Amino acid sequence: IKTYTIMIDVYGKCGQLARAFSLFYGMKRAGPKPNVITYNAMIAACARNNEPNVAYRVFKEMQTCGIRPDKFTYGSLIDSCAKGGHVERAFHISELMDQNGVAKDQTIYSALMDACGRAKQLDRALLVYEEMKRNAVWPNLITFSVLIDTCANARQPEKAFQLFSEIKHWGYPRANVVVYTALIDACSKGGWPERAERVMESMVANGIRPNEISFGALMDGWTREGQISRAFEIIERMVKVHRVLPNAVLIGGLIDASRRLKEPDRAKAIWSVVVKYNIRPS
RNA sequence: GGAUGAAAAUAGA
Numbered sequence: 001i002k003t004y005t006i007m008i009d010v011y012g013k014c015g016q017l018a019r020a021f022s023l024f025y026g027m028k029r030a031g032p033k034p035n036v037i038t039y040n041a042m043i044a045a046c047a048r049n050n051e052p053n054v055a056y057r058v059f060k061e062m063q064t065c066g067i068r069p070d071k072f073t074y075g076s077l078i079d080s081c082a083k084g085g086h087v088e089r090a091f092h093i094s095e096l097m098d099q100n101g102v103a104k105d106q107t108i109y110s111a112l113m114d115a116c117g118r119a120k121q122l123d124r125a126l127l128v129y130e131e132m133k134r135n136a137v138w139p140n141l142i143t144f145s146v147l148i149d150t151c152a153n154a155r156q157p158e159k160a161f162q163l164f165s166e167i168k169h170w171g172y173p174r175a176n177v178v179v180y181t182a183l184i185d186a187c188s189k190g191g192w193p194e195r196a197e198r199v200m201e202s203m204v205a206n207g208i209r210p211n212e213i214s215f216g217a218l219m220d221g222w223t224r225e226g227q228i229s230r231a232f233e234i235i236e237r238m239v240k241v242h243r244v245l246p247n248a249v250l251i252g253g254l255i256d257a258s259r260r261l262k263e264p265d266r267a268k269a270i271w272s273v274v275v276k277y278n279i280r281p282s
Numbered sequence: 283g284g285a286u287g288a289a290a291a292u293a294g295a
């Protein structure tokens with residue numbers, strides 16, 4: 001049964017949901033009976049492959065078979081709602097947990113806040129954050145990255161900084177690269193590219209190395225302000241100073257910026273970046 | 283102590 005579960009998990013992670021299901025139903029017919037972990041793996045596979053309705057069906061089915069959902073089950077289900085944009089349903093699942101006496105942990109709260117964040121509902125995410133603290137669940141760095149990302153989506157950079165400053169009060173000496181990158185993204189989306197630059201400086205000063213995603217977020221801030229040249233400078237800088245190579249997403253950002261800003265003459269310069277760094281077009 | 287759940291950049295679906 002572990003072998004089956006591992007294979008279902010791996011198929012799910014490779015985007016082969018159909019194969020995961022054929023194993024799953026194969027075992028229901030002829031193999032070992034799926035246990036709670038198998039069901040959880042199947043629901044997680046649906047979540048990852050953006051099939052919230054299918055996830056819910058499997059959830060119902062496991063209960064029909066007399067298997068009690070645990071916090072992993074609920075976590076994956078909420079995640080499926082988050083990724084599918086079904087905020088209301090995510091909260092419904094949260095209520096189901098309360099009704100069934102399953103305690104909500106950091107992961108559950110992050111997934112719930114993530115559902116709010118993707119729907120740009122910052123106020124609601126903050127209510128979840130309050131509930132979490134009331135229930136004595138200690139926030140971790142993922143909690144903060146989700147909250148700050150929600151501020152980015154909701155275009156509330158000042159709130160992002162406020163949350164960022166809370167991190168040290170919870171016993172974390174410093175943030176990690178994901179939290180810093182989310183903060184850069186919040187500045188960029190909020191129209192504060194200069195502050196995004198300063199966030200990157202302070203992350204480097206604190207010994208956290210920016211990666212290509214961090215630079216992508218920073219670049220996005222400048223192109224949103226119409227400054228494509230700054231974006232090219234960032235690419236130079238990331239390679240020369242930080243030893244991080246640009247990837248296809250960065251190039252996509254340049255292409256899209258030149259399209260939005262009606263600067264088609266940038267095309268040659270963009271292509272020369274592709275050639276210079278040997279970037280495989282996506 | 284072996285299997286399952288949460289976070290970051292462009293565009294698109």
